[in-house]
Amino acid sequence: MTDVGISAFPIQTGFRVRQVDLGRDGSASTIGVARWLGDARERLRLRRAERFLAAGRFEPFQILFVSQSFERLAPVGSVGTDVEVHTGVRRIGRTSFTYGHAVFAGGERVGSGEATVVLGGAAGPLALPDELIADLTDLRLSESDQEASPRPGAERRRRDRYTHFLPLRARIGDVDLNQHVNSVELAGWYDEAVAAFTVRAIGEGDGRRLPDLPPWSYRIQYSGEVTYPGDYEIGLSVLSFDADSVRYELGVFRGDECLGVADATGPRGELPDSSLA
Missing domain, CATH: 3.10.129.10 (Hotdog Thioesterase)
Incomplete structure (x- = not known):
């Protein structure tokens, strides 16, 4: 930008x-x-x-x-x-x-x-x-x-591009006047996927506070309709990382069909090398 x-x-x-x-x-x-x-x-x-x-x-x-x-x-x-x-x-x-x-x-x-x-x-x-x-x-x-x-290539819309998946179900409150899941709500789904990944990577149930590492930037591309009712999955992979930040690739799927992709960058925090590699 x-x-x-x-x-x-x-x-x-x-x-x-x-x-x-x-x-x-x-x-x-x-x-x-x-x-x-x-x-x-x-x-x-x-x-x-x-x-x-x-x-x-x-x-x-x-x-x-x-x-x-x-x-x-x-x-x-x-x-x-x-x-x-x-x-x-x-x-x-x-x-x-x-x-x-x-x-x-x-x-x-x-x-x-x-x-x-x-x-x-x-x-x-x-x-x-x-x-x-x-x-x-x-x-x-x-x-x-x-x-x-430039728009992401076709490889970004393949399920095997992603290593982690989070199932989500559209709610009626997510739907806008076009009968689609609202773009802000869909961005929130991507946030949910990153949060689920960081919780798994750092671990929960050990008495520590849950990680709070949401992305500070998103670039989102749309290619299909995310509607209600519907069951979906958010795919996530780590593209790269350094000492301070992590770059994620994400996609929203209905079965094998990709309806959109996103690139996100956020803080690394305590995420270990083993979970990011």
Whole structure:
């Protein structure tokens, strides 16, 4: 995620940290940051596009993620702390566009992220209407980067790529207006898989406090629908590690079908070499 100056972002949205945003360390979690970014996008008003769609001049569609990424750069304090999400548009294509975000608290940059979106019709992605392109152009970041991140290769969607699996069942509370598991809830599934791995790696039941090593960054790609009802598995492998951090590869599976993958980086803590190798 390219570091763009605060003055480049045309839209600012204010939030206050809530209890649901906090991690076990008492500060806002990486998933909490992802929730703020999603809420900031929900509040954006795209006036030309809204009038065009209200007139019924566009075929039925769903707003779908192609990918998103988010990271926590610094701890954000307790409940009630004021944060600001600054939003702009990095890239505009014919069938997709990409938001860019920066999160600030007390004048310090504490998070960032991106999200690439398509309008999905019955036959696949739809060409963006001119009215939407005009709205997005008004939000274009003056310092935006034009090159999209490469999508993971087909090998990432194979079950045998992953060495650990965590079964999960979709809950009705996970489902959004598109009848899919919400993107923030799905990110939480990846967090669950990392937590389960670290608990197994360090060991539990020996009187020590359970490890708290959630990733501080995610890059997520979507390739299928995660819906309710449904039973799923999150696959996890360790890609690399050093003295301070661990890089994970993750995938969400329904049987042998991979519905999306993620790359995550988090703290190493007490994770032993034997569990990471």
